[in-house]
Amino acid sequence: MFSGPERERIAAALAEIACAAGEVLRRYHRGPCPHALKADGSPSSAADIEAEALIVAALAARFPGIAVIAEESAAADELAARPSQHFFLVDPLDGTRDFLAGTPDYSVNIALVAGDRPVAAALVAPGLGRAWWAGDATVEASVIEGHPGAGRPVRARPAPPSGLVALGSRRHGDPETALCLAALPVSETRRSGSALKFGLIAAGEADVYIRCGPTMEWDTAAGDHILAAAGGCVVIPGGGPILYGRYRAGYRNGPFAALGDPELAAGLALPAPRGTGGGPEQPLTAAHR
Template identity: 65%
Template sequence: MTLSETQRDRLAAALAVIACEAGEILRAHHGGDCPHVLKPDGSPSSAADLEAETLILAALAKACPGIPVVAEETCHNVPPADLFFLVDPLDGTRDFLAGNPEYSVNIGLVEGNRPVAAALAAPGLGRVWFAGTSAFEAPIRAGRPDAARPVHARPAPAAGLVALVSRRHGDSETEACLAALPIESRRGAASALKFCLIASGEADIYVRCGPTMEWDTAAGDHVLTAAGGCVVAPTGRPMIYGRHALSYRNGPFAALGDPAYADRLGLPDRGPQTRPLDADAAGAGSGLSPAASNP
């Protein structure tokens, strides 16, 4: 099915509430001795991740029964469908455990192979972004979004671009991409928050050539795209989602506030970035309940 603009906007607002509620769980753990373990890939998983994901899964099941959820901690092998959620309950776990407030809750709804509604909460900063047909930011007050305002990515400044760079994931390929652009300054930032800072006109570009997962990027991708920016793969085309056969791994990408710079990127091409829906998702149903269309 295809969601109407009204459904997308209502869902985005509902996802913002869910993301903020999950963020309250994270805030309760932040700054303390949060129990955690290392997963086989070496990344950490904490009690905060698991508690936040449990809340999100329950809330999505209530609001949108029948729509499958692919979530990092407990259901990352679920196949996609015509409509499905991508969820990262705590993006930036290493920074979170180190006391950095730049962590986020990412929830994106994908239709076909592109996100159509999303929310990204940064509880440590008291900010939440959400987007259906347009992008909004709101302060978080008492654990909920309050007084949302539209956000728009900015045109490239004449003085040069402000690049957001990861404090933990630099690499030579990313450096080569940035070296080919008129970068005026760099700013360190963690998690998927980088997409939303660009969407709010606070920076201009974020390049990532190292490994990421689809639940890391779907929500931020949609917020930035709805704000007038873009997120592109090495082909210059938009990022696509639902690649179960690749275990939901992304290739290199760049997030841009000004799409005019998309053809000046030199992202390394590591294979096709487009796909039909996976065969194992063919025929998988997806439903939208009255609760989801009118949250």
Template identity: 60%
Template sequence: MPLDPRMRDSIATTLTDIACEAGDILRRHHGGDCPHVLKPDGTPSSEADIESEKLILDALRRHYPTIPIISEESTYDLPPSELFFLVDPLDGTRDFLAGNPDYSVNICLIEGHRPVASAVAAPGIGRVWGAGVTAFEAAIHRGRPMSRNAIRVRKVPEDGLVALVSRRHGDTETEACLAGLPIGQRRGVASALKFCLIASGEADIYVRCGPTMEWDTAAGDHVLTSAGGCVIVPSGRAITYGQYRIFYRNGPFAALGDPSYTSRLGLPDRGPVLSPIRKGYSGDSTPPPA
């Protein structure tokens, strides 16, 4: 039986509390010499990632002991179920280690193949977003969310779309998609903040054709979709989650505040991605050969 709206909203409230607590761990590490190692794919995993993940997993198991958790650092190779969590304890590790504030904690509950409750905490800028049935935002104070305020995507400004672009992951396919749209401004933003800024009416589009993982996108996707936007794949349909056979890898997608731009995107359709990905792969880089 699908989760009812009241339960979804209750879970979203709990997830925002947990994400803010984990974010407080990250904030204490930020700006210092945080110990880190390189994973097999060459991407970093820091002490902050590990501490944040432990807090999140402990809290989720305490509140929801029967729901499996797929998390980037330690449980990335577990299969999903009808109801499961996707967790990124530190999205934007490279930016975090470089001292940039655009990092986040992403927690999302998936039912079937789509999100139903999520939280994205951004301790570096003192903001947290969440969504159950509806999307909301709150300021973070001393590791806790303050009053939650409903958010909604905006109408496209007359001077053109504000496109959010990754600081570290530009590619020619993404540029080709944006070239056909009335882009008035580009802003470099890291991590899942891009979804949330569109949801809050501060930007309009984010296109990503390079590799990402499901824990990078699910929580922000649900915030944006609940605020009136959408996250679509080349077919024009909503992005889905729980793709275990391809190790939770996403294909090209676009996040939009105004769904009417869907038909103008031209996302590259590569067909099903069936080649396996080596364990330890993160969306921060091109995957290594299988």
């Protein structure tokens, strides 16, 4: 297991790598960016591929021997494979549709997982010039010339008495999510793209983000850790955390709620997960290692 100082050093290194990948994305943003649809209907662009290549190479140089599971290079046989005890989850461009549409709230997500939970992570929003990273604690910094600036500690906020600020996706919505939000004292809903929503809640700028539709582990791992290290939480049906390394489920997530105030979990009733195509969830427990 990694010590606290090691996690902090790793998180800072991940922030540097994510900021460098963000510069690749910025070069493509609002300009020509060749892209195609993958088998699942989601877009993959030249920006995704180039940013991922940079991240994978940088991780191999800085952390040799630790496996990398990255969105664009993950093939079907790799998704069915058992991960090692330590591995990186990488989304080089979260929010590709919004990115291609010219909106600025896309993100780069990198997380180190030990066992079945992330222990260090970075989340960078290049279009907004914001970066978060966390080992044991979460810090935020401005992105300055492709590098993270001086970090300042951030904390998620307690639920405000005046009502919660909920974050929703521009392109994803469903009746189940609406029902979950209706059970909470939401006074305002804002639209935001990508995993940036985790960073905004960690920074105390919003309170809740619920997603009942499908996501992948590389979509959530970095934001999950950054929010948890800021005092918030991400919960699944039943109130437990997301477990990572679920290779038999194809690394797919079920419903989850990201909360700035963990006490809000008591008022939630997330729907049971739909079929994931891989049978029951199979976390990387001691029996699998």
